[in-house]
Amino acid sequence: MSITPLAAVPPAHRATAPDFRGRLGRDARSGHYAVPHRYRLHLSTACPDGLRLAVGHALLGLDDSCPVTFLPALPDGHDGGHAELRSLYEASAHHYRGPALAPVLSDDWSGRIVSTHARDILRDLDRFPRTCKNPLFPPGLESVIESVERMCAEGIEEAAQRAGRAGAGPAERAAALDVLLDTLGRLERRLVGEEYLVDGRLTAADVELWVSLVQLDLVHRCHLDASAVQRIAEHRALWAYARRLAGHPAFGRPLDLDGIARRHQGRCRGLEAAGAAVQILDWAAHTSGSPDASRR
Known part of the structure; x- marks a missing residue:
């Protein structure tokens, strides 16, 4: 260590x-x-x-x-x-x-x-002995999953932050939004006709992308203008995928909507923009069960 x-x-x-x-x-x-x-x-x-x-x-x-x-x-x-x-x-x-x-x-x-x-x-x-036979990092797919992790970290999380950053100039915000939309478009094309991102099975790539979409809608959207949010929402296959996974108990049950909102309010120093008005997904309506309040 x-x-x-x-x-x-x-x-x-x-x-x-x-x-x-x-x-x-x-x-x-x-x-x-x-x-x-x-x-x-x-x-x-x-x-x-x-x-x-x-x-x-x-x-x-x-x-x-x-x-x-x-x-x-x-x-x-x-x-x-x-x-x-x-x-x-x-x-x-x-x-x-x-x-x-x-x-x-x-x-x-x-x-x-x-x-x-x-x-x-x-x-x-993923190395623990378990009854579940499906690994999150299947052998031979590690590099593909790592590429999805980079796309989510750089093309969604970082790009969305730059696109909504207070004090950034219009050209900087526009360039970051272009990166974000390009990344969403590439991921959407990977999902055409597919249930999951990699090899037709649920892997860590889906965990990574789903959490990035949660953050994009519940946190980063609040600092984008309405036009940018509309363009993000137009990736219908991607948001249908996010909605479907939210109905899976392993995804939906840990989703702490109130906690995410309180964390954002407690940490964020940016300005709220017009995109904050309406969420892209009604996450509460699509999650399977609600988190145990005693865990918060």
């Missing part, structure tokens, strides 16, 4: 947590390996990384072998972190004084953090 020691972090950057990048191996020689009842996930489903992990965890059926501790939508620690995670961070990084951020994969045997890197954690969850 590697972390950034606190002493090596410049003062201006100490508001972020150390980068815990431990990985789970396949046997005891790895130190950390995917044995049931040893690890625990700590996450908030109001956070996109937390939602990805909650969906993946549910698809893999890991409730018994790797339990989840659900955290509030808004961190409750005085330093901007989660108070419940404070002891894990202090046990894992000597004299740690920064915020205790989620998501976290912890080792119950040692009381320490294995990883705070969501994409690594999702891949490691």
Whole structure:
């Protein structure tokens, strides 16, 4: 496991947590390996990384072998972190004084953090013994799934943020919107006649895209003008796909609409635009069940 020691972090950057990048191996020689009842996930489903992990965890059926501790939508620690995670961070990084951020994969045997890197954690969850036979990262498809992850991160999440950024010039916003629309168009074409993005089966690529579409509609849309939102909504196959997956229990049940709204309101400093008026999808009407209120 590697972390950034606190002493090596410049003062201006100490508001972020150390980068815990431990990985789970396949046997005891790895130190950390995917044995049931040893690890625990700590996450908030109001956070996109937390939602990805909650969906993946549910698809893999890991409730018994790797339990989840659900955290509030808004961190409750005085330093901007989660108070419940404070002891894990202090046990894992000597004299740690920064915020205790989620998501976290912890080792119950040692009381320490294995990883705070969501994409690594999702891949490691895929290594757990389970009754579900369908992996999120099927052999031979890893590079395809990674390409979808990059498209979502750069072409949807980052482009949507730039397209709605307060203070950005019209040319910058227009260029970012073009990137966003091009990415949505390419993903929509992949879905023509297909139920899922990759190889006709449900994989981590679908988890990635679905969460990105949730964020696009519930968060980034609020900072775009009405014309931009209309052009985004015209990708009908893509939003039909998002609607269909929302009806799947593993996707719909962890979706914390109220928590996402509160997290956005608590963190966002941008200006609301005309696109905030109407959601593209009525997510509440299409989700399968509602999240357990005790988890929030």
